[in-house]
Amino acid sequence: MDKKTEDQIKSQGRRDFFKIGGGLLTGSLATNFLGAQNSVSKDKASDEKKIIRYKKLGRTGFKASDIGMGTTRFKHPNIARFAYDHGINYFDTAEGYHNGEAEKNLGKALKHMDRNKVFITTKVHIDENDSKEKIIQKFNACQKRLDTEYIDALYMHGVNRVDFLDHQGFHAATKKLRQEERLKFIGLSCHGPHNEKQDSMEDVLCAAAEDGRFDLMLLVYNFMNSKAGDRIIKACKENNVGTTAMKTSPGVLNFEPVDPDNLTKSQEKIVERLQNIKGYSRRRAIRSMQSTLEDKSELKKIKKFAKKYELQSELEFYKTSIKWVISNPDLHSACISFNNFEQLNALLPLSGTELSYLEKRSLEEYNSIFNSEYCRHGCQECLSRCSNNVPVNRIMRYAYYFQCQHREKDSMRKYYKLENNAEYCTNCEAPCVEACPYDLNVPVNLLKAHDLLSLT
Template sequence: MRYREIGNTGEKVSILGFGCMRFPLKDNKIDKKKSREMLIYAIDNGINYIDTAYPYHNGESEIFVGEVLKDGYREKVKLATKLPSWLVNKREDMYKYIYEQLEKLQTDYIDFYLIHNLNKKDYTRLKENGLFDFIKDIKERGIVKHIGFSFHDTLDVFKEIVDDYDWEFAQIQYNYIDEDYQAGTDGLMYAREKGLGIVIMEPLRGGALVNNLSSDITNIINNSLTSRNAVGWAFKFLYDKKEIDVVLSGMSSLEQVVENINIASKEGIKESMSKYEKETIKELRDMFKSKIRVNCTGCKYCIPCPNSVKIPNCFELLNNAFMFNDIGKNKEQYNMFLVGSGNDAKKCVECGLCEEKCPQHINIIEKLKEVKDTFK
């Protein structure tokens, strides 16, 4: 295993982190036997950054991780978990959750504590409820060693949060498709210049960069002069960047653990990609993006819609369906998150207000019809 120092914390962490949100299941619960084998193997083979969170596996993840680590493994790892920001409505809630997490994890301290899933709305509410005083207190008392945040919003919000406090690290979604998504490359570099450690989530885009690949994508991989599978290319892109300290992977089988450890050990060298390899990454990126159906940048100028259609979300799912050759998965998300909340494309009444505001001059009304037809 290879290690990097995370930001300015002085902590050396494995470049591959174990994300504890996709353990194998048995009867819709964590399969403890298989998952324990995976986690123990990972730690025994050099992974020392273990990442969990309050909601993972419907609250089971922290409990399970605590059970595994209590058998002499707690001291071998850097443990990360997260404050469920969306559940905090008053200052007392912050203490309620962290004390509950310490009990679940069977530990008296957390190495890396993140404010989970920050966006503009939740961040504003947390600050109003004394977030920074809470952080100061738990650090002074030694409950938490290092403080950071995970993020899902726009670049400008990311920069605002970075500038607002003396954070030690940030966790962002990043891969060779998402260089301009949410914090993106600009946010990554901005945070790094401020001295923050960088933790990466969704390196494989939830499996979309490696599963159910079109023949166009597999041809690029198979014809490359460098022998590397889709998983290897995705990780190599990230490990090559000297600004990245940890890449999290939510592994679901022992085979994935073994493969990812081998990739990290072999490929995890900073600034080691050849010009040719970078060209291959660009070919893969361009091929994925050539399948995009709507040139939506997610600027959100088109919303709020008077009929509550979440236009950028509709287009993101449409693009993902074709870019990653998986209509079924994106239809499921469309029904769950948009139809279920009354924000889907069929709510469009063709008033045209959104098209007047769109800086990309997208024919939004027609494209929303395509969303309806695709996910009907």
């Protein structure tokens, strides 16, 4: 074996090893592996890779695939076509995903589908004073981009106050759109409050389930963050409301281990930015990124866990966390953000499956090891303790977008727009720590998030 080949093998071995580690904790487990390629040809998917379980979406009566397609990272219509050909019939999008491009791509894919056999939901942000006309305008723009005669459901995007459920403009607009048969159902999504004056995800969505006007909910739900979700799902079941889950795998702010000789695509992007914007040499840019992203003690814990459960890749664990979500009989569909064929090929066979005993054990153990490292999406427990009004949960969610969904630019842009960011934590005595029921070291996690989200 020549020296070059030997080096390549060593380097690959090192990388596979790290992949197990980094992925497991970050929840980007799957995204590193899955985001790697986008070139698997259509005929590589066998017929076994098909959806086999469909559940009735509450009072809509539509039978939705237990794995649905989210479009936050969706950039090509062929992905949705492929999903449809393999049985996915629930597609979730929003006006804001890629500035409307996700809707446009879904619209193109729709031409390939039997429109009556798929369920399309889109979401719009509603401002407090939006009139009926304004909301109809927003809907019209969505409908145009989706290029479809009707939309199955319109969601209010990211509602964080119970009083929004009575939004006059929204109800007047959707009533008219339903009369015109351009809209069938309404729903809402929620990520939890941004400040202490807003309401929790549980309060908003349980109130919406009982309200009687909303047909569908999109909620945060995964094996480490299920308490509020379980209550919401119960309320929805009692009121015959359809439920779909997002953030189905917990993302823990951590790191994507850096092998300077084999940077991942997203690491390359960060290095480029540091070179362009800060004028660093490549070496310095890599070092700077490394110090931000890596945490050796975490890596040790991950390695131990992966060894115990004989996990060969991050993907295995990611699949287990999705299985946990879809095996809840009262939840109707898991909204997975697919952006390539490999993801679809890997996750489609999960449809209809249940967790094995060992898989359940692995999730329980993961939960206990990493309990104090995952800031629960939708949680607001520590918000009232911060006199600087730092939106803890929101910042941690942006870090999740960066690491787990590889939405680097988008998450940095969102972070940049925040009025109060994690810089406040530098010289703070951190009263928020006492308020966290999961014992998170809040300032440390926030400062890591700050480094990550302000790399440029």
